[in-house]
Amino acid sequence: MKAVVWQGINRMVVEQVPDPQILQPTDAIVRVTATAICGSDLHLMDGYVPSMVHGDIVGHEFMGEVVEVGSEVRKFKVGDRVIVPFPISCGKCWYCQKGLTSLCDNSNPNAQIAEAMWGHSPAGIYGYSHITGGYAGGQAQFARTVFADANLYKVPEGLSDEQVLFLTDILPTGYMAAEHCDIQGGDTVAVFGCGPVGLFAIKSAFLLGAGRVIGIDRFPERLEMARRMGAETIDYGEEEVFERLKEMTGGNGPDSVIDAVGLESHGTGIGGLADAVKQTTRVLESDRPHAFRSAIMACRKGGTVSVPGVYGGLADKIPLGAFMNKGLTMKTGQTHVHRYLDILTDHIVRGDIDPTMIITHRLGLDDAPHAYKIFKHKHEGCIKCVLDPWADPKDHAPVR
Amino acid sequence: MPEQQLSPQNSSPNERLLAGGLGLGLILLSLRQSGPAGMAVAAGGALLLSGAAMGRGVGDAVVGIQRTPQDEIAVEKAMTIGVSPQELYTFWRNFENLPRFMNHLESVKVQEGGQRSHWVAKAPLGSEVAWDAEITEDVAGKRIAWKSLDGTPVPNEGRVEFREAPLGRGTEVQVVLTYRPPGGTLGAAVARMLGEEPGVQIAEDLRRLKRLLEVGHQPTTEGQASGRKNAFTKAEAKMYDNRRTS
Numbered sequence: 177m178k179a180v181v182w183q184g185i186n187r188m189v190v191e192q193v194p195d196p197q198i199l200q201p202t203d204a205i206v207r208v209t210a211t212a213i214c215g216s217d218l219h220l221m222d223g224y225v226p227s228m229v230h231g232d233i234v235g236h237e238f239m240g241e242v243v244e245v246g247s248e249v250r251k252f253k254v255g256d257r258v259i260v261p262f263p264i265s266c267g268k269c270w271y272c273q274k275g276l277t278s279l280c281d282n283s284n285p286n287a288q289i290a291e292a293m294w295g296h297s298p299a300g301i302y303g304y305s306h307i308t309g310g311y312a313g314g315q316a317q318f319a320r321t322v323f324a325d326a327n328l329y330k331v332p333e334g335l336s337d338e339q340v341l342f343l344t345d346i347l348p349t350g351y352m353a354a355e356h357c358d359i360q361g362g363d364t365v366a367v368f369g370c371g372p373v374g375l376f377a378i379k380s381a382f383l384l385g386a387g388r389v390i391g392i393d394r395f396p397e398r399l400e401m402a403r404r405m406g407a408e409t410i411d412y413g414e415e416e417v418f419e420r421l422k423e424m425t426g427g428n429g430p431d432s433v434i435d436a437v438g439l440e441s442h443g444t445g446i447g448g449l450a451d452a453v454k455q456t457t458r459v460l461e462s463d464r465p466h467a468f469r470s471a472i473m474a475c476r477k478g479g480t481v482s483v484p485g486v487y488g489g490l491a492d493k494i495p496l497g498a499f500m501n502k503g504l505t506m507k508t509g510q511t512h513v514h515r516y517l518d519i520l521t522d523h524i525v526r527g528d529i530d531p532t533m534i535i536t537h538r539l540g541l542d543d544a545p546h547a548y549k550i551f552k553h554k555h556e557g558c559i560k561c562v563l564d565p566w567a568d569p570k571d572h573a574p575v576r
Numbered sequence: 577m578p579e580q581q582l583s584p585q586n587s588s589p590n591e592r593l594l595a596g597g598l599g600l601g602l603i604l605l606s607l608r609q610s611g612p613a614g615m616a617v618a619a620g621g622a623l624l625l626s627g628a629a630m631g632r633g634v635g636d637a638v639v640g641i642q643r644t645p646q647d648e649i650a651v652e653k654a655m656t657i658g659v660s661p662q663e664l665y666t667f668w669r670n671f672e673n674l675p676r677f678m679n680h681l682e683s684v685k686v687q688e689g690g691q692r693s694h695w696v697a698k699a700p701l702g703s704e705v706a707w708d709a710e711i712t713e714d715v716a717g718k719r720i721a722w723k724s725l726d727g728t729p730v731p732n733e734g735r736v737e738f739r740e741a742p743l744g745r746g747t748e749v750q751v752v753l754t755y756r757p758p759g760g761t762l763g764a765a766v767a768r769m770l771g772e773e774p775g776v777q778i779a780e781d782l783r784r785l786k787r788l789l790e791v792g793h794q795p796t797t798e799g800q801a802s803g804r805k806n807a808f809t810k811a812e813a814k815m816y817d818n819r820r821t822s
Contacts, residue, residue: 179801181803193803195801196800196801197800199797200793202791230809231805233803248792266795268791270745281790282786285796287783288783289816306817310797310816312797320801322795323795
């Protein structure tokens with residue numbers, strides 16, 4: 177089969193690899209019908225997530241049709257159309273039973289590595305380095321999925337692939353980020369980063385009762401889409417964000433701030449330069465926390481900073497004094513995707529959310545290297561790429 | 577049962593002698609070198625010498641070796657497992673179940689009467705070690721304690737406790753054991769670096785037990801598809817994946 181394979185920093189290539197097989201009785205094999213590139217895949221490509229190995233199959237946003245099930249799979253059968261949430265839930269441990277599925281105790285075979293690095297191990301994640309399990313990912317024609325009964329989610333009749341694909345990650349991630357803000361009627365929420373997660377966070381904040389949402393980015397097409405979601409916007413390339421946010425909120429700052437940027441934040445000034453230099457060593461500082469610092473500074477006193485943006489290791493010069501003296505609350509986490517699936521599917525069916533509106537590019541899997549490039553550099557107005565693993569490379573043309 | 581007594585020192589007398597000698601040698605050597613190189617050698621020597629004097633070996637601190645005042649290696653590991661104390665006790669008390677999650681164990685045979693058992697374990701570098709053990713305490717649903725009989729190459733003694741965990745989390749299982757490795761602390765440190773030391777093994781054993789009882793199997797990626805073509809990248813992936821001590 178064809179799959180997108182990591183071959184070192186900045187080298188995502190499409191290769192022929194062996195087809196996946198059932199390895200354990202709770203596995204299911206999915207024929208992938210749609211997959212997407214996530215912002216956090218860029219952190220893998222850029223080499224900021226340690227424990228990637230040459231030849232790893234990537235991709236954690238994917239869906240398809242079940243083509244084979246292990247002997248202990250009860251809830252799914254061949255032919256079912258499913259989405260595959262990115263964090264792997266065993267369904268049995270205390271965390272999974274509490275709905276904290278991205279913290280599953282049992283799904284990461286390499287838990288001891290994660291414990292050495294992070295103290296405790298989160299759930300295994302598809303196609304997302306060996307710290308989170310080393311599972312082969314879904315930017316491929318087929319994928320092995322594990323703990324199928326606890327993880328796979330049947331797609332309701334009448335919904336297209338594109339309508340449900342983002343339920344695997346970015347839609348629940350934006351929603352959980354907004355839920356973490358504990359929005360009280362009419363609150364103002366600021367969202368740093370108007371990429372896919374930021375856009376869904378904006379939409380979700382409104383659904384959860386926000387009065388105003390302010391999106392911050394520097395790419396016109398992203399700011400435009402944020403406005404279409406109902407947000408006011410700040411272009412951080414043009415305006416001083418902190419001052420502007422204060423001005424827009426009568427000097428208070430937003431009630432909550434979402435950092436939908438993560439570890440490759442584009443910093444400004446001497447601090448941003450220092451982060452960038454240190455991060456290139458991959459040792460002195462693994463994460464660039466510019467957006468996170470800004471979020472802490474901007475949030476109103478007693479407010480909440482919600483962090484869906486991915487961080488991997490160590491970051492410097494976090495304004496802890498501001499965080500403490502302003503009495504802030506921080507909520508973070510990989511998304512507990514499973515707990516949001518019913519709620520968000522309902523919203524999609526009712527038409528409250530149209531996840532397809534963020535898609536700017538539809539390409540074949542063979543075009544994955546190009547897709548990674550335009551997504552990373554925001555060329556061609558790229559906001560979100562969906563890949564079709566079965567497109568004939570000869571007759572497809574990029575569609576906008 | 578009393579809490580395990582730990583020594584403030586993590587190095588054995590032999591190890592302290594070795595480190596002290598080496599430290600002194602480096603300091604003497606540094607006198608014949610000038611400049612930064614000499615300083616570095618002297619600093620290294622001083623570090624070894626002070627470690628020897630205090631009985632706190634740097635290497636042992638790094639790999640996390642703890643000793644009892646009687647110069648045995650002490651291990652303590654705990655894990656919360658989502659089944660009841662009685663269920664967990666019953667599973668464990670059937671010693672012949674132990675090799676199902678203790679990868680270094682070849683077999684455990686319970687002998688007639690049920691109090692004594694014969695253990696065969698894999699040892700470093702592909703060898704085997706066998707011993708007989710005796711149950712010294714057995715409280716259903718709470719505790720099992722054992723002690724190796726005279727004549728074993730690696731004298732050991734330990735207990736496993738089962739306590740109901742709060743908030744419906746199941747059982748907190750705790751393994752506390754002491755053993756005397758053939759090479760003293762130094763042997764234990766080398767074994768730990770090879771991934772064969774009981775402290776490392778037991779932590780992983782408990783995780784395997786948890787997964788066996790909670791989900792019925794160990795999650796794995798062994799045998800999955802990848803784009804790895806040469807032995808080097810395969811070995812690199814194996815270094816991360818499913819690191820087992822067997």
